[in-house]
Structure formats: structure tokens, C-alpha cells
Amino acid sequence: MNVLFIGYGRIGSAIGEAWLATGLVDTISAIDPFQLPDLRATRYVDLQALAQQPFDLIVIAVKPNKVCSVAASLPDAICKGAVVISVAAGITTQTLDHALARRCPVVRAMPNTPVLVNAGCTGLYADARLDDARRAQVSQLFDSVGRSYWLGQESLLDAVTAISGSGPAYYHLFTEALARAGVLLGLNPQLAQDLASQTALGAARQQTQEHTNIVDLRSAVTSPNGTTAAAIATFEQDRALRRLIEAATLAAYLRSQELSAVNLDI
Numbered sequence: 001m002n003v004l005f006i007g008y009g010r011i012g013s014a015i016g017e018a019w020l021a022t023g024l025v026d027t028i029s030a031i032d033p034f035q036l037p038d039l040r041a042t043r044y045v046d047l048q049a050l051a052q053q054p055f056d057l058i059v060i061a062v063k064p065n066k067v068c069s070v071a072a073s074l075p076d077a078i079c080k081g082a083v084v085i086s087v088a089a090g091i092t093t094q095t096l097d098h099a100l101a102r103r104c105p106v107v108r109a110m111p112n113t114p115v116l117v118n119a120g121c122t123g124l125y126a127d128a129r130l131d132d133a134r135r136a137q138v139s140q141l142f143d144s145v146g147r148s149y150w151l152g153q154e155s156l157l158d159a160v161t162a163i164s165g166s167g168p169a170y171y172h173l174f175t176e177a178l179a180r181a182g183v184l185l186g187l188n189p190q191l192a193q194d195l196a197s198q199t200a201l202g203a204a205r206q207q208t209q210e211h212t213n214i215v216d217l218r219s220a221v222t223s224p225n226g227t228t229a230a231a232i233a234t235f236e237q238d239r240a241l242r243r244l245i246e247a248a249t250l251a252a253y254l255r256s257q258e259l260s261a262v263n264l265d266i
């Protein structure tokens, strides 16, 4: 499979280099103004050298405000037979389709930054033109950098953005706060951070084991009148933590909807 990336920054290169490493794709041609060292993709500064080359997949991984101009400028010969995947936040398939003048089936992907360590989580939505074989191919590619999930409605990508797209930052904030609490209890800052981060990793590994019930996991470490119970009672007082999380994710969800609405006008 030959893949073209337009934009090979943080997200683009993390995904592309992982695809090359797993052998799922044969070649990656990457257009990006930046020359990054140690990349396996072949880098080009513009499309000129590739103008007659066909690709199976074109991944657009530039900032959202550049997606439409990039899509519109793709030459017909490059688009022919290709599926276009956009990872840009807030650019709807309708907007992308319009910019591409309906030349290719389009997929919208919402990955998150843990794709950088092959533990990402990607929400996917495709228009009706994507056939089953191509759909399976796209799943396999995104599963190689974590896990992928197809959505039945595009609007659900706003919820995916609020939960997993922005989610790594929530966990980082929780770890930061937990480490800070450790310092207040007398631990040195490095040890406090190591304890908080390693605990996040351990908890995530337990949560992602098959047939795991998260409430059971919590109950198993919460003996009546024990130390964990004392902390959980504080979190649960007036549903304080849950209410905060619901309010925070609603804010992210509404912002994602707002950005999609703005980008529809591009």
C-alpha cells in the first residue's frame, strides 16, 4: 500500500512511522515544510514531484485551517483511486468532500496523542462511498497505533473528541494533582510524580484487560473503613468529582461542535 501524508508533524509522523514499522504500508511519501531527522517516510516539500503518482491512501494531517486548501489543491492523478483520511479536528466530511470536489471517498479520524506510544484511541467516521474492504484496511491501520472505533453518526465525533481526543490532558492533570498532593504529604517531587504516573499506567492496564468491570476494580481496592474508602468518600461527596468531569467534558463537546460549525463555513 502506498500512502501520501500531507502534513507530517506530531500526529502525522507518529501514525505514519508506526505504519511503516509494522509493515502495513509499503511506502510513505510525506509533504511537510519541516525536515525532521530519523524518519522512514520519504519527504517532499511539495506535490510537484509526485503529481502523476497514484496512492491508495492520502492522509491530511495539517492544522484544521489548512485542510480545505490542501484538499482542493490535490491533483486529479493523485486522487484517482485513493481514500482521503483527515485527522483534523472539527473539519466535517461534508466540508472535506466539498473541498475535494467529491473526487474520493473520505474518512474522518479523531486520534489522540497516545498514538505517539502506540496506545492511541481513534474514533472513525466514513461516508457511504467507503467499501467494506477499505473500511477494514483503515481499521487495521489505526489499530496498529492503539485501538480504533467506527461511529455510526458523524456528530458522535464531538463526543469522542471530548472523551478520548482531549482525554489524555485530563489524565495528565489528574496525575499532576495527585503528585502535588504527594508532595504536600512529604514525598519528594520526583518520587511523587513517579508514584502517580506508574499508578495511572497500572490502573489503565487493569482497566483494559478483557472482561474487566471498572466498578469491580475499584471495589476490590476499597475495603470498608480503609484508606481508599476515606479518599473515595471525599471524591464522591455531593458527586463532586463526577459533576466536575461531566461539566468539563460537556465544555469540550460544545467547543468541538462550535469548531465544526465554524469550519463548515470555510
Ligand SMILES: NC(=O)c1ccc[n+]([C@@H]2O[C@H](COP(=O)([O-])OP(=O)(O)OC[C@H]3O[C@@H](n4cnc5c(N)ncnc54)[C@H](OP(=O)(O)O)[C@@H]3O)[C@@H](O)[C@H]2O)c1
Pocket: 006, 007, 008, 009, 010, 011, 012, 031, 032, 033, 034, 061, 062, 063, 064, 066, 070, 087, 088, 089, 110, 111, 112, 113, 165
Ligand atoms: N495533537 C493532537 O492531539 C491531535 C489529535 C487529533 C487530531 N489532531 C489533528 O492533527 C492535525 C495535525 O496536528 P499536529 O499536532 O500533528 O500538528 P503539527 O505538529 O503542527 O503538524 C502539522 C504539520 O503540517 C505542516 N504543514 C502545514 N501546512 C502544510 C501544507 N500545506 N502541506 C504540507 N504540510 C503542511 C506543518 O508545518 P508548519 O508548522 O510549517 O505549518 C506541520 O509540520 C491537526 O489538524 C489536529 O487537529 C491533533
